[in-house]
Amino acid sequence: ALLITDECINCDVCEPECPNGAINQGDEIYVINPTLCTECVGHYETPQCVDVCPVDCIMTNPSHVETTDELQLKYQQLMKQT
C-alpha cells in the first residue's frame, strides 16, 4: 500500500482518481487506507494518485510493503466484496 506524507497540500486531486476508494480527507492531510490500496494493481499500470499528485508526496507505506502477487490477491478479494 502507499502512504501520503505530511507534505500533502490537501489539493483533493487524488481522492476521486482512486479506483478502490482508498483515499479520504483526514484531520490534517489526505490519508490512504492500506487495506483498500492495491497500488492500483488490477486497475491501472501505475498508481493513479502518484500520477496526479502535484507535490509528489505519496510513497510506499513502510508498514505495508507488498509484492505484486499480494496486491493482485488483495484486488481480487476487494472485487468479491463489491
Ligand code: SF4
Ligand atoms: Fe488508490 Fe491506487 Fe493510490 Fe492506492 S495507489 S491509494 S489504489 S489510487
Ligand code: SF4
Ligand atoms: Fe495531498 Fe497529493 Fe492528494 Fe493533493 S494529490 S491531496 S497533495 S496526496
